[in-house]
Amino acid sequence: RDSALGGLTIVGRRDRQMQVNGYRVEPGEIECVIRRICDIPGEVAVVGLFEPDGGIKRLIAFVEGPVPAPERILATCRSHLPDYMVPHEVRMTANLPLTISGKVNYSMLQDSLRTCTG
Secondary structure, three states, X not given: OEOOOOEOOOOXXXXXXXXXXXXXXXXXXXXXXXXXXXXXOOOEXXXXXXXXXXXXXEEEEEEEOOOOOHHXXXXXXXXXXXXXXOXXXXXEEOOOOEOOOOOEOHHHXXXXXXXXXX
């Protein structure tokens, strides 16, 4: 609540649900498919690359550790998920950034996308 203005200030969703091409997408569902079906031992994180108008432009999956080729992960996603939930890209990483409580730091991943894409 913003007491100075006497109203509410909405700062975003508390969950990770996002809208992609008019569809509601829960990134955790995509992460689950990648982790379980591709048998990924490390962490998986899916984040959206936002357009200037606030819509999601692309879904990017970050996968940790020694894993199958990105093309194989995308093929698996295509066979188990609707088209609008398939990541546009899979990026391999040695380690995903973590918060002080040991959870994936999605904010840092979002920031890395903004930095890489300008």
